[in-house]
Amino acid sequence: xxxxxxxxxxxxxxxxxxxxxxxxxxxxxxxxxxxxxxxxxxxxxxxxxxxxxxxxxxxxxxxxxxxxxxxxxxxxxxxxxxxxxxxxxxxxxxxxxxxxxxxxxxxxxxxxxxxxxxxxxxxxxxxxxxxxxxxxxxxxxxxxxxxxxxxxxxxxxxxxxxxxxxxxxxxxxxxxxxxxxxxxxxxxxxxxxxxxxxxxxxxxxxxxxxxxxxxxxxxxx
Numbered sequence: 001x002x003x004x005x006x007x008x009x010x011x012x013x014x015x016x017x018x019x020x021x022x023x024x025x026x027x028x029x030x031x032x033x034x035x036x037x038x039x040x041x042x043x044x045x046x047x048x049x050x051x052x053x054x055x056x057x058x059x060x061x062x063x064x065x066x067x068x069x070x071x072x073x074x075x076x077x078x079x080x081x082x083x084x085x086x087x088x089x090x091x092x093x094x095x096x097x098x099x100x101x102x103x104x105x106x107x108x109x110x111x112x113x114x115x116x117x118x119x120x121x122x123x124x125x126x127x128x129x130x131x132x133x134x135x136x137x138x139x140x141x142x143x144x145x146x147x148x149x150x151x152x153x154x155x156x157x158x159x160x161x162x163x164x165x166x167x168x169x170x171x172x173x174x175x176x177x178x179x180x181x182x183x184x185x186x187x188x189x190x191x192x193x194x195x196x197x198x199x200x201x202x203x204x205x206x207x208x209x210x211x212x213x214x215x216x217x218x219x220x221x
Contacts, residue, residue: 026080026136027217029054031202036100036213040086043140044070047084056080065128067121081125081135083118087111089143089210102210108145109157113189115139116160116172119218120189126221135220140202142213147199160189162197162216169194193220 024032033050037043048058051073062072064081071082088102105111115137122135139146139162149163159172173188195218202215 026219027200027215030138030140030215030217031200034203036095036102036203037086037140040084043086044084047071047082048073064125067125069121069125077132079129079133081122081133083122083135083137085111085115085118085137085139087139087141087143087146089141089145091142091210093205093211095205102142105143108143109155109160111139112146112157112160112162115162115216116168116189116191119168119195119220120191122220123192130221133221137218137220139216140213142210144210144212147214147216164197164199166197167194168197168218 029050030047033046035046037046044060048060048071051058051071054075056073056075058074059072060070062069062081064072069081070084071080073080073082087108088105090104091100091102093100119137122137126133126135141147146162147164149166150161156175158175160174162168168191171188171190197216197218199214199216201212203213205211205213
């Protein structure tokens with residue numbers, strides 16, 4: 001896939017790349033995709049291809065020491081490390097003439113844990129490669145259980161909630177988690193930075209259930 005992505009560069013005239021001196025911020029790049037991905041890998045590859053059109057040299061699944069990064073992009077002596085997450089709730093619709101059939105993935109507690117684990121990983125990667133590297137932990141979903149604050153305050157994964165406006169910082173641990181659920185699930189996560197989570201609209205198909213897609217992007221560095 002990396003070779004395919006790199007091959008796209010030759011299709012972009014150099015004069016067009018030179019006009020992109022003032023690149024939009026990363027959130028704008030993501031929102032400009034305006035697609036319903038069929039999978040997390042599909043989302044990763046579409047974002048990688050979009051970065052190529054903006055003049056970046058891109059690798060997917062890049063090994064950086066003990067860490068593997070979904071997207072590693074370099075341009076002008078600077079680099080960005082991106083972790084991509086895509087979680088869906090049940091949706092069957094037609095979009096841009098194509099049939100869309102998304103499954104209800106559920107397991108939101110595990111998905112939240114994995115997202116914040118991505119954030120922890122990016123903090124490590126960016127710290128090791130300062131000052132010319134930034135990181136972005138992103139999640140796109142049409143499941144409101146991620147961005148809406150739950151009325152439950154005694155859940156096992158309370159420390160890992162990622163609802164709109166929440167501030168994430170410090171040691172995050174499962175509450176009274178029983179052993180033997182999922183390997184390493186009870187391992188604590190340490191977040192050094194202080195991040196106020198901001199969800200933004202990604203794609204709104206209508207007013208029906210699960211027809212709103214939102215994106216959460218946390219910048220590191």
